Amino acid sequence: MVDSHDRSPVRSARSGDIAVIYASDYLNKLSGERIERECRAHLGAGCRALVVDFKNTGLVNSIGVSIMLGVIDAAERAHAPLVFSNVNSQAAQLFEILGLTLHAALAADEHAALRMLSDLNVAHPQRVPVGKHT
Amino acid sequence: MSDQTTKLIHAFSALADLGEELADTRDFEEMVRTTLHVVLGALGVRRGAVAEYMQDDATLRFVAAWGLGDDAPATLPFAAASAEMLSAPHPRALSLSESEQLKLVQHQLGDTLVATLGELRLQLVVPLVVHKKFVGFILLGDKATDEEFTVYEREVVRTMARHIGVGIFNHRLLREVEQRAEESRGLYDNLRTIYRDTVRAFAAAIDCKDKYTQGHSERVGKYSEIIAREMGWSEEQVEGIAVAGYLHDIGKLVVERDIINAPYKIDAKQSSELNRHPAAGYEILAPIQHPYADIPLMAKYHHERIDGRGYPEGLTGDQIPPGAKIVSVADSFDAMTTDRTYKRRKVFTEVVEDFRKNAGKQFAPEVLAALCRAMLKEVNGETKERVMIKLLGKGYLEPEECRPLLVELIAELESGASLAAGSV
Numbered sequence: 012m013v014d015s016h017d018r019s020p021v022r023s024a025r026s027g028d029i030a031v032i033y034a035s036d037y038l039n040k041l042s043g044e045r046i047e048r049e050c051r052a053h054l055g056a057g058c059r060a061l062v063v064d065f066k067n068t069g070l071v072n073s074i075g076v077s078i079m080l081g082v083i084d085a086a087e088r089a090h091a092p093l094v095f096s097n098v099n100s101q102a103a104q105l106f107e108i109l110g111l112t113l114h115a116a117l118a119a120d121e122h123a124a125l126r127m128l129s130d131l132n133v134a135h136p137q138r139v140p141v142g143k144h145t
Numbered sequence: 146m147s148d149q150t151t152k153l154i155h156a157f158s159a160l161a162d163l164g165e166e167l168a169d170t171r172d173f174e175e176m177v178r179t180t181l182h183v184v185l186g187a188l189g190v191r192r193g194a195v196a197e198y199m200q201d202d203a204t205l206r207f208v209a210a211w212g213l214g215d216d217a218p219a220t221l222p223f224a225a226a227s228a229e230m231l232s233a234p235h236p237r238a239l240s241l242s243e244s245e246q247l248k249l250v251q252h253q254l255g256d257t258l259v260a261t262l263g264e265l266r267l268q269l270v271v272p273l274v275v276h277k278k279f280v281g282f283i284l285l286g287d288k289a290t291d292e293e294f295t296v297y298e299r300e301v302v303r304t305m306a307r308h309i310g311v312g313i314f315n316h317r318l319l320r321e322v323e324q325r326a327e328e329s330r331g332l333y334d335n336l337r338t339i340y341r342d343t344v345r346a347f348a349a350a351i352d353c354k355d356k357y358t359q360g361h362s363e364r365v366g367k368y369s370e371i372i373a374r375e376m377g378w379s380e381e382q383v384e385g386i387a388v389a390g391y392l393h394d395i396g397k398l399v400v401e402r403d404i405i406n407a408p409y410k411i412d413a414k415q416s417s418e419l420n421r422h423p424a425a426g427y428e429i430l431a432p433i434q435h436p437y438a439d440i441p442l443m444a445k446y447h448h449e450r451i452d453g454r455g456y457p458e459g460l461t462g463d464q465i466p467p468g469a470k471i472v473s474v475a476d477s478f479d480a481m482t483t484d485r486t487y488k489r490r491k492v493f494t495e496v497v498e499d500f501r502k503n504a505g506k507q508f509a510p511e512v513l514a515a516l517c518r519a520m521l522k523e524v525n526g527e528t529k530e531r532v533m534i535k536l537l538g539k540g541y542l543e544p545e546e547c548r549p550l551l552v553e554l555i556a557e558l559e560s561g562a563s564l565a566a567g568s569v
Binding site for chain 2: 078081088104
């Protein structure tokens with residue numbers, strides 16, 4: 012896997028047709044919208060699936076939720092499966108209550124997310140079975 | 146933690162975030178965009194917008210939109226009558242997805258807007274009303290859960306809408322205050338222009354009375370301005386000294402024309418009459434509220450001398466206002482460098498000699514030094530405009546001749562300036 016956009020405040024990486032975007036420790040509007048733009052950029056560049064990794068994210072507030080809804084929207088418009096990985100338990104509960112998990116799957120970590128998408132064979136995109144996966 | 150508690154905490158936390166974002170008024174559109182994120186994220190709504198009602202042209206301006214792709218319009222027409230209808234306090238959230246409400250909503254919003262909102266898949270419309278004034282809408286699409294908005298969620302949105310409405314209302318007030326301030330600035334500028342034009346008209350009137358010194362007041366104004374700027378005065382002060390230069394001889398309006406225009410050396414009585422003009426000028430100028438400080442004093446004391454042998458009060462050194470010292474030098478410089486019917490103007494070397502002789506006696510050395518420095522800069526081509534060269538006429542300041550004289554005189558004046566009795 013090769014890191015890209017080294018100079019961008021949003022870190023992302025590509026694994027074949029899958030883009031992994033790393034959310035920052037606190038999702039405010041500025042950093043959040045950068046993530047959404049990064050996702051759109053990868054989809055525009057031909058990515059067939061997205062992983063947003065929350066390993067470094069302590070808190071997801073209302074702004075963060077709104078941004079993730081934007082990511083969901085972008086992924087759905089591109090028919091690209093979306094997985095959120097490393098989501099902490101509070102954020103996971105919030106995503107579930109607010110319906111985000113109806114549109115994106117949750118994976119325990121980045122590798123699990125990539126495995127999940129590989130199993131789906133993202134070359135032939137289809138919706139990832141949503142909900143929690145470990 | 147139960148889902149209900151988590152949801153409640155999330156909504157409370159969103160309300161706190163909203164307050165924080167609304168307090169940040171640096172960038173209005175950024176603030177509205179962020180508050181829209183807060184509302185959408187609080188309830189898990191996938192798309193939405195905040196539209197501000199613009200009363201002047203009866204339109205809704207979409208200040209922020211999220212999840213609408215490229216479909217969000219910049220503005221939509223919105224009838225003033227509808228805005229009036231929505232101005233009741235504590236408005237309800239209007240749902241486009243509930244058929245029993247649709248007729249009422251169509252009545253309140255108009256068929257066109259309802260149709261557009263339908264196309265944008267925006268289904269909940271929350272009017273923003275502050276002090277019985279309709280200021281706009283929060284428009285919300287479907288939730289990520291695809292469920293209807295509950296009564297509890299509508300209350301959360303209404304509460305947030307009240308805060309956002311106040312934010313927009315305050316911004317509007319600020320905009321109005323800024324606009325009025327801008328208008329006031331424009332009026333002030335107009336007044337200053339009128340004032341300056343009036344001053345010029347007075348200067349022309351003063352110079353008309355003295356047929357030998359046409360344009361004298363205007364030239365003294367310009368020389369004074371150049372000297373003050375060279376001495377590092379602020380632009381406001383420079384404008385003031387220019388006005389003082391234009392008006393310094395206004396007192397001549399009350400002196401008999403025959404005395405002013407006498408083509409011979411006037412007698413003591415006539416001289417005494419003529420010497421009344423600085424004090425008379427003060428009397429004329431003092432009742433006027435000038436936009437610059439000390440204009441009447443500069444007129445009153447422009448014939449004072451550093452050594453105390455001037456008039457009307459025989460002030461010495463620092464007793465003379467700095468502006469009057471500048472006008473005095475500008476006045477004398479113009480008198481020396483313009484032809485009168487009874488006297489040819491001095492050549493430049495004579496002017497230099499006069500300055501040298503009278504520095505610290507009639508004139509403040511640092512004011513003379515500033516005039517010489519400004520002249521030297523023009524001679525050396527260091528200034529954009531060559532005002533003095535133009536006023537003095539072609540050939541008066543020959544660079545090869547005047548440059549060494551000016552350099553030498555400046556050095557003398559500056560070295561002696563600190564010792565001079567009357568410093569500015």
